[in-house]
Amino acid sequence: MPPLRQLIPVLCLLAGTASFAQTPAPTHANVPYGKHEKQVLDFYQAKAEGPTPLLFFVHGGGWMGGDKVNPDFLAKCLENGISVASINYRLIQDAQAEKINPPVKACLDDSARALQFVRSKSAEWHIDKTRIGGCGGSAGGFTVLWLAFHPEMADAKSAAPIAHESTRLRCVMAFVPQTTLDPKQMQAWIPNNEYGNHAFGLSGIHEFVDKRDSLLPWIERFSPYALASSDDPPVLLFYDNPPHLGQPYSDPPHSVNYGAGIAEKLQAVGIEYEINYNNDYAHMKYPDLFGFLKEKLTK
Numbered sequence: 001m002p003p004l005r006q007l008i009p010v011l012c013l014l015a016g017t018a019s020f021a022q023t024p025a026p027t028h029a030n031v032p033y034g035k036h037e038k039q040v041l042d043f044y045q046a047k048a049e050g051p052t053p054l055l056f057f058v059h060g061g062g063w064m065g066g067d068k069v070n071p072d073f074l075a076k077c078l079e080n081g082i083s084v085a086s087i088n089y090r091l092i093q094d095a096q097a098e099k100i101n102p103p104v105k106a107c108l109d110d111s112a113r114a115l116q117f118v119r120s121k122s123a124e125w126h127i128d129k130t131r132i133g134g135c136g137g138s139a140g141g142f143t144v145l146w147l148a149f150h151p152e153m154a155d156a157k158s159a160a161p162i163a164h165e166s167t168r169l170r171c172v173m174a175f176v177p178q179t180t181l182d183p184k185q186m187q188a189w190i191p192n193n194e195y196g197n198h199a200f201g202l203s204g205i206h207e208f209v210d211k212r213d214s215l216l217p218w219i220e221r222f223s224p225y226a227l228a229s230s231d232d233p234p235v236l237l238f239y240d241n242p243p244h245l246g247q248p249y250s251d252p253p254h255s256v257n258y259g260a261g262i263a264e265k266l267q268a269v270g271i272e273y274e275i276n277y278n279n280d281y282a283h284m285k286y287p288d289l290f291g292f293l294k295e296k297l298t299k
């Protein structure tokens with residue numbers, strides 16, 4: 001099989017719902033990390049004599065759907081001594097039901113909480129909490145980039161021990177991720193973009209653009225582009241099309257222009273990054289996508 005399903009069945013990949021033969025069963029399934037029914041995760045233990053690195057997987061689906069089943073790289077990780085945690089989280093509609101504003105806050109906060117929970121289980125699950133990499137597609141890719149670039153969220157003064165754990169990642173592998181929630185920035189990169197208003201509970205792109213200035217504090221808090229800084233971990237972004245920054249795209253939410261746009265920021269602040277355009281490995285340091293994760297997590 002090509003490395004990491006490299007000829008990606010993109011829709012399945014993004015939603016985390018692809019079906020593959022002989023998928024390993026979780027070592028621990030539907031482990032709650034919070035009180036909501038969506039705040040559960042699956043953990044797959046790699047066989048190793050000592051603590052293992054971990055791949056932290058966040059499914060895609062626009063924060064509106066998807067599931068934690070069949071996380072990407074699962075078999076490859078287990079074969080190479082890397083354990084895997086794959087999470088579900090509250091979706092936009094769950095956040096709206098709870099009157100969380102903006103709704104995307106619940107999706108992202110859950111990912112941070114789940115990561116801290118996994119770290120809190122490091123002794124029991126034999127995890128090396130210093131070697132955790134993030135992975136996800138589309139909105140899941142956005143989420144792990146947000147985790148990677150967000151300043152440390154551990155709270156040493158909290159009465160809850162889980163909150164003491166770090167939210168930082170060692171690396172990120174993201175498939176066709178969005179990289180900003182700034183509507184003006186998105187439309188500058190992808191003129192026909194109409195994605196993102198749902199993250200703020202808005203009815204459409206026109207309302208999103210009209211309210212952009214009042215939303216800027218939230219946009220800057222939640223956008224990987226705005227958060228990226230020199231102390232952030234290396235990232236590998238995969239897109240299945242070549243970049244044409246400023247040009248329309250047939251599938252705007254998954255346009256490579258999201259990658260081309262953030263690449264300028266990553267280079268400016270000095271974050272190590274690679275962007276793979278349509279399975280082009282000629283310019284890459286790594287022979288395949290999993291090679292990036294293996295180097296960052298096991299060496």
